[in-house]
Amino acid sequence: ERTVQRTRVWCDERFNFQATFLQCLAKHVPNIYSAEMDPLLEKQEEMVQAAILYPLECYLFGEDPDIFLEKLQQSGTSQLCGKVFKGGETTYSCRDCAVDPTCVLCMDCFQNSIHKNHRYKMHSSTGGGFCDCGDTEAWKAGPLCTKHEPGASGSAKENSECQLNEEIMEHSRRVFPSVIKYIVDMLIWEEEKELPPELTTREKVDSYYCVLFNDEHHSYDHVIYSLQRALGCELGEAQLHTTAIDKEGRRAVKAGHYASCQEAKEEIKRHSENVSQRPLHVEVLHADVMAHQKFALRLGSWLNKLMSYSSDFRQIFCQICLKEEAGSEKPCFISKLMLWDAKLHKGARKVLHELIFSSFFMEMEYKKLFAVEFVKYYKALQKEYISDDHDRVLSVTALSVQMFTVPTLARHLIEEQNVITIITETLLEVLPEYLDKNDKFNFQGYSQDKLNRVYAVIYDLRYVLVSKPTLWTDRLRERFLDGFVSFLRILTCMQGMEEIKRQIGQHIEVDPDWEAAIAIQMQLKNILLMFQEWCACDEELLLKAYRECHKAVMRCSTNGRSREKTVFHLCGHTLESRPYRVSADPVSIHLPLSRTLAGLHVRLSKTGTISRLHEFVSPEEFQVELLIEYPLRCLVLVAQVAAEMWRRNGLSLISQVFYYQDVKCREEMYDKDIIMLQIGASLMDPNQFLLLILQRYELADAFKKIKPTKDQDLIKQCNVLIEEMLQILIYVVGERYVPGVSNVTKEDVIMREIIHLLCIEPMAHSAITKSLPENENNETGLENVIDKVATFKKPGVSGHGVYELKDECLKEFNMFFYHYTKTQHSKAEHTQKKRRKQENRDEALPPPPPPDFSPAFSNVVRILNCDVMMHILRTILQRAVELETHLWTEAMIQMVLHLLSLGLLEEKQQLQTSPEEEVTFDFYHKATRMGSSALNAVSVLTLLERLKRVPQLEAQKDTVNWILQMFDTVKRLREKSSLTTVAATSGSEATKGDESTQDKEKAERKRKAEAARLHRQKIMAQMSALQRNFIETHKLLYENTLEAQGKEDAIMEEESMSSTIDCSKIALGPKRGPSVAEKEVLTCILCQEEQEVKLESAAMVLSACVQKSTALTQNRSRILELSGDTLDPLFMHPDLPCGTHTGSCGHVMHAACWQKYFEAMQLNFRQRLHVEQIFDLENGEYLCPLCKSLCNTVIPIVPLQAQKINSEDAEAVAQILSLARWLEIIIVRISGYSVKNAEENLPAFTNKGMGNSALEFHSILSFGVQSSVKYSSSIKEMLILFATTIYRVGLKVAPNEADYRIPMMTWSTCAFTIQCIENLLETEGKPLFGSLQNRQHSGLKALVQFAAAQRTTSPQVLIQKHLVRLLGVLLPNFKAEDTPSLLEVDMFHVLVGVVLSFPSLYWEDAVDLQPSSISSAYNHLYLFHLTTLAHITQIVVSSATESPTVQSSDNSEEARSAESFCREACQYTSGCFGQDIPGWFVWDCVKKGIMPYLRSAALFFHYLLGVSPPEELLQVSEEGQFKALCSYLSLPTNLFLLFQEYWDTVNPLLQRWCTDPVVLSSLKGKSIAIRYPRKRNSLIELPEDYSCLLNQASQFRCPRSSDDEQKHPVLCLFCGAMLCSQNTCCQELVNGEELGACTSHALQCGAGVCMFLKIRECKVVLIEGKTRGCLYPAPYLDEYGETDPGLKRGNPLHLCRERYRKLHLLWQQHCIIEEIARSQETNQIFFGFNWQLL
């Protein structure tokens, strides 16, 4: 009702809406936004809605806004998606369909588009762009996703989209202008104290804010510091302010009277100026001004929301924004805002840009009008941007890409707005400060930031040119040419810029800045190419552009005109030229004009338009010598740099030369210079051309006469120059793979590039891509051709896939390929020669026949057979033949041979295609002619024959032979037509002669090959002998499992001779087999000395690493205790939540050697920087001296006590010692102790029902005792050291050698480590015995023996106490208060504990006794049987809640036994335990569930007793394994028989177990017990397609904060939790330390060790504790078998199962810490990273 009233008020005064609206604002806005310092945001929003927005909407819509907007929403949405990207959001581009790479889709649209199945790329948005779904100009196909397709949203009404009725339109036209005007007025409001009069209503109060603005100059810390100092506020408050300023762009930091705010302003300025030279931007604003500005932005987002509802709203809005006041020069609203953009703060800009996106950019027609406005003010906007200091994404100029890349819009802007000219003029206007006195650019002392901003303008040029027009109008032609001419002006400023002069004598003092010029060159590369492409679209245009470019080049070619021409003679030819020396005169590598001209020239040639060139450039004007002059100088400069003549000019020149030829620049630098020389060679007289080359290379004298110089440096220099020149000549004649130079296609060119790359070595896809030039769409064209020339080889578990060249492409190999660097050249040559050798072929690598020149270039070949060339070739050959060693090099000869080959190939080709008399190319003739009339004159051919005898040129012999054959071929071709008969005879003779020499050579080669083979064999034999020795000496290190197994076999064979096989493979009870205890001789890896492991000797130790582990946990939600101060680790919960794992790398040392090494290492590391991040020295960490694994302790190696029992004696004992009797004895023994040590307070127990108690407390000793083992003091010391480490690491407590929990931890790590290994063997599908890695085997052996021996270093009373507590689980009537119920304890841990502690019962005050072998055998047997009974009961009870899903009629003996067991158990559970569960099902559960326990027990007893296991356990076989395990462990295969056998003893036990409340509650289904077998942990399932993960990440919301800031979602691979990493919002305070989300998660999830996937970056992170971590490649590969860290390449990625499995093993083998340490040792970069905050 209230609203209706308000609305009526506005309606009544409908003729003055604006006044009413402003009155309303004037009244409410200052009140609503009064509490700026500490605003209640929700309250504010509520008030805004109620007082202003709701009434406004009511008026606008004429009905309830919610209902109206709902209706509007229903009626359909726009066809454009228009989603604006935040920074970090993933965008997708289709390489098949996108018009250019700036066309992108949001994740939603992409997933619903056809492009999902195309070749797409994924990228991270830098923010500010928007989704192009629906823009038909952006996509060649599939412009709409299914979501934005018309009619897709259910309503079939196409384009009937929410036609607003006239009334609402009318209202909009009335409301929008006022709203927009208010927004514009307030945003550009500059008065600090006053408001516009129409908003000033109330009495002005003295209430001001001191407002701080953000900039990119001051760091976070600077601002915090300045605020703390200036305002005297707390750190927290200053941080709060700073974060807000960074996010929003401005914030009130103080409220108060004008004077106090003014004072604060000055203070802040002063302090900030002190820390960073520049003051912060601070303003004092009146509270009302602040309030209205705030509300203006709120209105802006209100409009923004409204825009999404209806096209009509958008159109009305745009019309009003574009409306110019009649007769006024003032810009329209939107232009005003654009022009003000650089002055707005961040928050305001965001609102403005979003509004532009949601209105103008959603309506094509208005986008065009907006673009026109944008171009109108383009210069001003860019200049503002360049002097602004905000990021580009925050500037309105960044919107250019949205307009300029739309082809029709770009064309319109060129035609109507002359945008090319405007952009180039802008460039010229923003760069003048870099112009020198000659009007050339010079970027010395440039500002990187400012130039980066200039690049944005260059980019705009690229956007405008990115799509070539298909339709040319006269106007377009004219405007484009205007633009081109304007662009030439920029190139003119670059032509010859940053000239350099060779430094002589002294080295330059400072390297000049060269990066800026090269960077601009890189930026311009594609623009230059695009201009050339555009020109080539149209014949007329091309010629005109050529004329303009030619003019521009000529204008710049004035250098040296003042000098007198000189004359140069050689071989009867003369060259007149103006003197110029690269080595003495200034030279520049920047020649974009010349190179553009070269580019246009080849396009003229390609299109054939060159025939009309004379109409546009007269031959007199053309002056080819002048055109090639500058490019030639540049090439000479490169040669001189190679000859080290420019050494003193420093590194900057080397870098420039590098980029000149590098793939990033070469297309518009080096390549074009070669083309320019080809143009010269095609148009000049060949002799003149070569004379010019000789002169510019400063080699005129070198070919005239031999100067008797003695200066070795000068000779060397000259030789390098000759090589460089010959190389360039080879390129000029031979390099024809450019469309226009010859008739090749772009594909041919790329194929050739790839072939030559792969001739060096097989390469990865990304490596090839990086070596190929990219076009304007960032494409190399690689995919189209790669399969034609190469085959893909998949990668293994590491490394990457590579492409290998197909054999048929090898013939294309050209050793002098012009894009080879020197190293690539020699590598390729080496590879190819090696290959030919392996194939037993000759080593000649002649050039492949090049394609024919196109007509315009056909004259180039004439330089091959001209006089000067012959002179050059002859001179060099002669020097070689005459052995003037210092005047020639092998490389030179190679090049000469190459040139000869080219000449012969050319002549051969011509002879084959045209009649002999027409072929004027007479290379053969020239080469066989004498050089002069002198007496000693010889021909090239003769010299070549002689060359074969030059010993230094042995390697070139095959090539020389090939050329000689070519001579012959050409000769025959020549003679064939004229003297057929003569030619035939002489030809055949020649062939014969040839053949015989060929045969001879073949034989020779064969002999050599044979010799080489023998030599190789010898070497191999030596090597393997060495290897054998090595293995011998390092036996322990290299013993592989096979060998180990073989050894065991051998021993077993020995054994089987003396005793029967049956009893030798049983570990427990009276039939126990003998221990296989070999004499162990180990070599210390430190001192290399051997020592036998003996009880009485000094200790030997294994390096080891103890760590907490959750690898086996069944319950990740359980909260782990971070500190074990109060933990009692005696009983392990069956969930196995967290255990202590002991691993070893298997390397042995003397304890003494290790201690020395350890101390030295600690000392050394304490001096190294950052070492605390690799090693936790306090915790005893060190690297294994041999394999560099991370270790934190050592395991002492305790020899196994070989035991063998007399089976007859044992059988005899069996008669008396039944289980019942044995139990009786033990109980008596324990009660005896308890009586004796009453003060020890052992648990009281009753022994009622245990029959006669006539037993004496010493009876236990009567079945056999022996004296205890004595360990050397050194072994004892190590036993204590290691046990203490386990205790310290496992419980995370301070070391304490006397703590009562040390033995418990010892047993626990022993049991846990065995369980881990059992688990690992099962998951890897390996047999239980014989397949362990050597390090696992020796580690486990040492660990079990240690665990058995550790007891002797603790007080026996303590051990007894622990034993009694453990037995509480197993003995009837023996329960103590803290005895856990059957369902709360892991039986394997109990087994290990009782077995290892049991000998303590034999301990007597005076003598240290231990059970004899026979006693032990019984003890082990009964203890094991008891735990097994308990475990079976556990399994049955925990599987009771389940019922079978299938029926079975199994009525085996086992099933029947199970059934009868269940009946018994049923009575104790008062019916909870279903009697109806079929026996076969129970048996099935037990048989499956007990396996891990039996396997672990077998491992344990094997390593404890050394009894060989049955053969079946050395293989993988399900059924055989069960039987073998039962036999090894003395169990009946029908396990329920155990219950029957011991029924009397077990009955009370079963009763106790089953009646436990915990058990009953589980049986009633009230609590869930762990099921057996336990699930085997694996890393979480990952999706096959990586974009699914990105999708998940995009939906990720931080659980703690709601802002739209960019998040770093990280996935825990252990549990699948998605975390918000590296962000303060999710930091956790743990023990007083701030930990990042990952680090704190890892403490719980992986007990400190964890594995994460950083989703946005596609990297795996391993972390350990708070200080260590490393990156690891993610298990995702692209189709080329490569990973993509950081998604830099953006190819689609797919899960690689093998690699993921490798990660899984890394975890389950407990090697994560090791991997981190290794990586940190090698990659020192991560030292700076604060892992704690991950």
Ligand SMILES: [Zn+2]
């Ligand atoms: Zn979209």
Ligand SMILES: [Zn+2]
């Ligand atoms: Zn879409």
Ligand SMILES: [Zn+2]
């Ligand atoms: Zn596509």
Ligand SMILES: [Zn+2]
């Ligand atoms: Zn040693």
Ligand SMILES: [Zn+2]
């Ligand atoms: Zn090692």
Ligand SMILES: [Zn+2]
């Ligand atoms: Zn986790």
Ligand SMILES: [Zn+2]
């Ligand atoms: Zn967060």
